[in-house]
Amino acid sequence: KAGVTQTPRYLIKTRGQQVTLSCSPISGHRSVSWYQQTPGQGLQFLFEYFSETQRNKGNFPGRFSGRQFSNSRSEMNVSTLELGDSALYLCASSWMGEETQYFGPGTRLLVL
Amino acid sequence: AQTVTQSQPEMSVQEAETVTLSCTYDTSESDYYLFWYKQPPSRQMILVIRQEAYKQQNATENRFSVNFQKAAKSFSLKISDSQLGDAAMYFCAYRSADGGSNYKLTFGKGTLLTVNP
Numbered sequence: 104k105a106g107v108t109q110t111p112r113y114l115i116k117t118r119g120q121q122v123t124l125s126c127s128p129i130s131g132h133r134s135v136s137w138y139q140q141t142p143g144q145g146l147q148f149l150f151e152y153f154s155e156t157q158r159n160k161g162n163f164p165g166r167f168s169g170r171q172f173s174n175s176r177s178e179m180n181v182s183t184l185e186l187g188d189s190a191l192y193l194c195a196s197s198w199m200g201e202e203t204q205y206f207g208p209g210t211r212l213l214v215l
Numbered sequence: 216a217q218t219v220t221q222s223q224p225e226m227s228v229q230e231a232e233t234v235t236l237s238c239t240y241d242t243s244e245s246d247y248y249l250f251w252y253k254q255p256p257s258r259q260m261i262l263v264i265r266q267e268a269y270k271q272q273n274a275t276e277n278r279f280s281v282n283f284q285k286a287a288k289s290f291s292l293k294i295s296d297s298q299l300g301d302a303a304m305y306f307c308a309y310r311s312a313d314g315g316s317n318y319k320l321t322f323g324k325g326t327l328l329t330v331n332p
């Protein structure tokens with residue numbers, strides 16, 4: 104089976120812009136979770152989607168949003184980018200959510 | 216809220232030797248899962264090993280094994296016969312299993328492992 108894929112792998116944006124990141128889970132997996140990784144805060148949970156519904160949300164401002172499509176692919180959007188949004192964004196998938204999560208390679212976002 | 220603590224920011228080991236990475240966690244839940252993930256320089260997060268809290272037997276995956284002490288809330292990772300490819304950042308992670316649908320992973324800050332030839 105192909106692993107979790109994320110696009111794009113690298114992204115450079117300027118403050119105030121918005122960005123959309125994409126994640127395709129392992130075939131058959133219906134749960135997709137997003138995490139932000141920064142040197143200062145470490146790995147933090149953003150949100151989790153299952154069957155097109157957001158089930159859980161971490162402690163992030165409303166500028167961070169996401170959605171999941173009927174084929175389980177997920178996107179996350181960050182609006183009005185700030186310098187502090189520079190991070191590695193990791194997507195993870197699992198079959199129903201309660202099993203082991205498998206991670207994609209991440210999207211590295213740099214906000215200038 | 217659950218917390219995960221990795222008290223060793225960096226560790227080093229000689230090739231072919233054994234090293235143990237420490238992890239402690241805090242939770243009031245009785246049922247949960249613990250994981251060790253490895254993140255090499257490529258930044259791809261790779262599952263190393265998983266432990267179910269209700270199982271008393273320590274998990275083992277080839278050269279990787281854990282020492283799970285539920286009462287002490289301790290979950291250490293032992294790497295035997297260390298190889299150069301084991302060099303990476305290692306993260307300990309916790310996930311609830313007590314009903315509901317909160318399946319988020321809570322991570323420690325990580326331990327950077329260096330393997331010396």
